[in-house]
Amino acid sequence: MTPSTTVHSPLRLYGRSGELAILEGLLVRLWRGDGSALVLAAPPGLGRTALLHEAAAAHRPRGPVLHADERGLPAPEALRELAAGRSLLVCADDAHTWGRASRTALITAARGLGAGSRVAVLITADDGPAFAGLPALRLGPLDDDAAAALLDRLAGGAEERPRGTSKAFSGTEGLDPVVRAELLREAAGNPRLLTALTGRLTPDQLAGRTPLPCPLPGAEGVLAAHADRLDGLPAHTRALLLLAAAAQEHEPAGAGADALLLLRAGTRTGLPRDFLDGVLFGSAATEGFLQRAGSRVHFSHPLDARAVLHHASPARRRAAHELLAALLAGTGGHPVPLASLVQLSYAASGPDHALAARLEAAATSPYPHAQRSFALARAAALAVDRPLSSARFAAAAEQAALSGDPALARALLARTGPSAGEPRHGLVAYVHGLLALRAGPAADAHEALLAAAGLLGPYDPLRALDALVGAAEAAWVMGDAAGYLEAMGRVEPDPYDRVSAAYRAGMCAVLAGRTEAGHALLRQCLDPVDPAPVALLRAGVAALVLGEVAVAYRTGARALAAVRAKGPDALLPQALEHLAYAELRAGRHAAARTHALEGLHAARRTGQPNSSVHLHAVLALAASVEGPAEACAAHSDAALAGAGPHGLAQAATLAIWARARADLAAGRSDEAAARLGPLVRPGPRQGHFAARMLAVPCYVEAAVLGGRGAEEAGELRAAVTEFARWTSRTTDPQAPAQLARCRALLAPAEEADARYAEALAHHDRAGGDFERARTQLLYGQWLRRRRRTREARTPLRDALVAFQRCSARAWAERAAGELRAAGEQGPSVRPAAGDVLSALTPQQQRIARCVAEGATNREVALRLSLSPRTVDHHLRNVFAALAIRSRTELARLLGPEVP
Structure with a gap:
């Protein structure tokens, strides 16, 4: 003291x-x-x-x-x-x-x-x-941000280097992102362990130039400190803790151990039954080491399990693993369960070629991808041959990626090394390409997968085929039609898989301009016999290209059910995205929003930011119909922020289209036209080839309503002509009605009536509230502006009701504004003042109240201590937000309900 x-x-x-x-x-x-x-x-x-x-x-x-x-x-x-x-x-x-x-x-x-x-x-x-x-x-573990900040300091400067650590802390060459993620994963928020692990790696290992050792060195001191608590425990408790720690080794991370397996193992080793029942199923204490959750037993702290294994003698550890392996093997028949082989791998005293081969052979379906990944990693650890070990680590990384764990996949790839041999290096490139396809620049994914296909072709034709299909997918999301054709053109036709061959040939024909032949081939893919998720997703894409929206919706629902039932988990965001997009095309906006939100959560959980970008674009499209405008803007901005760096042209096109459609709903036609013009016109900023035609009807509407019809007449007619060609090839039920609507917008007055009637007749055959209501809104607006007010009320009233029925709030407000301008009042047209004002900012609300009371702009400025110019600016925004055009309409809209 x-x-x-x-x-x-x-x-x-x-x-x-x-x-x-x-x-x-x-x-x-x-x-x-x-x-x-x-x-x-x-x-x-x-x-x-x-x-x-x-x-x-x-x-x-x-x-x-x-x-x-x-x-x-x-x-x-x-x-x-x-x-x-x-x-x-x-x-x-x-x-x-x-x-x-x-x-x-x-x-x-x-x-x-x-x-x-x-x-x-x-x-x-x-x-x-x-x-x-x-x-x-x-104290709990450090959160992710704090652990990352600590690691940055550890790798960032020699002046703060903890005593006794290596020169790896010089930090002059940077920390490889994959190594960074693995260190953070292994340390699990323990700052002392993170410091020790980082200090034991060489500069080349930290920079990612040489493979990481397996396991990572440096944990000995922390584990020993954890294990010190074991010495004072009763022998029965120490024995059960060893079995519990060993039993977790074949389970997924965080799953704990099976209580029934521990009961059998403890009974076999002679532990008293009342002690086992008390700990595993009762309320007996284990000095804070174990806790139960249903039929699972977990260590209170993750490092405690590792400490228990570290503290036990090699002989006791081997005995525990061998006992568990025997219990998991059951009757001893063949094939031996994967979990039993994993336990045997931990009982091995050194490299074991035969056991590693058994593990590799067993790591196939029907086991989940996460278990297969773990087994392959164990097989890699038991291998003597370095190239063979690297190949198994790469295969483990592939399974980890499919299981939705890209961080683990990258960590496993970091252990493959740069000299794995040609076929094995092809597998590494393939997994890198798969990861980039979901989380990196699409161009990187395209090139990596093309290279992988070339390396794998002579040794692994199935993976080489998957690599080419993945390269084509990367080109598709980039909007690179030539790259898509290049990748698909390298695929060798499989005489035993005629559906896949028809799909590839059909897609290539469509992109090459041979639309009729391509569509004929794609129709062979619409009802796949193969229930596998990939086959169903492919059928859904074919249906959307054909314009068979109802088929795409049904197939998307089947694909989602298959992914949920069979996996892989990594496909869940994509399945939800495809279904949500088909629902948007079918006019099911609420359902699309629900599935897209679920997909967004799944994409974040499985580390797939590119899928998040696409799902934000889908959510922006849904919000452009349902509102609010702020939600559309937020999702659109999120999609564009991710689409730019990763080259996701398809998502960018959809996000811009969504923002423009929200502008149209709010009456901002000029802004909508400015957004859509570059997408639909020829040029370097042209939209994605698969999505730009869908935006043409909105562009024509925005340009005409914004007063650009005369000055851009040539461009508008060219866009409509191209849209007409596309309509003649697609079976999208809304396309003929949208084409007639575009022609009505551009037609002279004496022809417009007939064009609108033609469009409504097409809508009657196609169904779909939203698109029909848009045509009715434009028709009623056209009639009102030609002083045919009485005639305008019927289509405007029908549009308002239809928008309300499909929850298109912003569009309903625009229709209500037009109906009020046509002289109709009523509960369905005039919302409560409180609801109206909720769409405005506080400053806009104050100005709207003053104007509704009859104040001039100058009087409002004096009352609110603003400049007249500021009042005028805010008042224009109030008119746009409320879809009105005059002070009289504002007074009528708010009327005596204004507080």
Whole structure:
């Protein structure tokens, strides 16, 4: 027990702002004269000692610091005397290691403090029961942001290098992103472990130039500290903990162990049945190590399981794994279950070629991709031959990617090394391409998959085919028709898979301009016999290219059901995206929004930002119908922010179209035309080849309503001519009606009536509330502007009702505004003032109220202390937001309901 004379400032603490605030509060109370006690409880490595030192350093200028040990601690009265009229901070580090008598004395001293004592006791201990009853602050792992910041500092400068670590901390060449992700995954938020792992890697390993070792070195110290808690446990408890830790090895991360398997294993090793029942199914305690969740048993802290295995002797570990392998093998028949082989792999004392081969052979369907990945990684760890090990790591990475765990896939690829041999290197390139297709620039994915196909062709023709199809998919999302044709053109026809051959030939024919022949081939793909998700997704794409929207919707629903039933998990976002897009084309906007939101969550969970971009575009399209405009803008901006860096032209086209359609709903025709013009006109900014024709009707409407019909007449007629050619080739039920609507917008007055009637007749055959309502809205608006007000009310009223029926709120408001301008009032036309004002900003609401009361712009400016120009600007936005055109309409709209 020695008073501190100097306090060494610790390295910066990350992710502990909340804990530091609590310690600051304790010190502030101490400086005011009120003592207290606090236990910093945490497993080893989470920074409890660093927080203790931080508190000591903060207190040192205000008063003495006493570092206590188990040799004895004075009574509270003696502590007050030591304070000598100044505030005293007593620090007891790792107090759970003290003897029982010393701990009791410390607890007694801590409980004797309080108001006016001028003494505070700060204790660090594990999270066991040793100091139960004292106020405790329990530390958790660092969150992702804090752990990443700590790793950046560790790899960023030699001046902050922890003592005894390697020169890898020079940080001059950067930290490879894959290595970074693996270090963060392995450390699991433990700062001491993260520091140790980083310090044991070489500069080449940190920079990603050489493979990472498996397992990562450096965890020994932290695991040993965790294992120290085991020594005082009863033998029965230690034996069960070893079985529980070993039983987790064949399970997915975080799944824990099967309680029934542990019961069988514990019974086989002679553990008492009442003890096993109490721990596994009752309320018996294991000193905080284990906790139950249904039929699963979990370690309270992930590192505890690793510490238990690290602490056990090699012989005891092997015995536990061999016992579990035997129990999992069941009757001993063939094939041996994959879980049993994984347990045997942990029982192996060194490389085992035969066992590795058995693991590799067993890691096939029907096992989930995550289990197959794990088994292949274990097979790689048992291999002696470096190229063979690299090939297995690459195969494990492929399965991890399919399971929806791209971070693990990249970590496994980091262990393959640069000299894996030609066919194996092809597999590495293939997995890199798959990951880039879902999370990187589409151009990178295209080139990686083309290269992989060339390397894999002589050795693995099936994967080479998949690589070419993936390269074509990358070209498609980029809007690179030539790249798509190049990739598909390298595919060798399979005489035994006529549907796939018809799909590839049909898509190539359509993109090459041979539309009739291409459509004939694609029709062979619409009803696949193969129920596999990939075949169903392919059929859905064919249906959309053909314009068979109803077929695309039904096939998309089947594909989603197949993915949910069979996997792989990585396909879930794509299946939801395809279904949502088909629902948009079918006019099912609410359903599309629901599925797209689910897809967005799945894309984030499985690490697929490119899918997130596409799903944001789908959500923007749905919001352009349903509203609100803010949601459309937010989703559109999110899609464009991701589409630009990764070259996702299809998503960008859809996002811009959605934003323009929302502009149309709000009456901002000029803005809509400005957005859509570059997409539909020839030129470098032209929209995606598969989506640009869908935007032509909106472009024609925006240009005509915005007054550009005369000055852009040539471009508009050229766009309509191209749209007419597309309509003649597609079976999209809405296309003929949209074409007639475009022609009505451009027709002279004497022809427009007939064109609108033609469009409505097509709508009657096609169905679909939204598109029909848009045509009725334009027809009614055309009639009203030609002073045929009485005639205009019928189509406008029908449009309003149809928009309301399909929840197209913004469009309904525009139709209501037109109907009011046509002289019709009523509950369905005139919303409550409160609902109207909710669409405006607070400033716009104040101005609208003043104008509705009859104030001029100058009077409003004086009343609200604004300039007349500002009032005029806001008033124009009010008119646009409310779909009205005059002060009289505003007064009529708000009327006496204005508060």
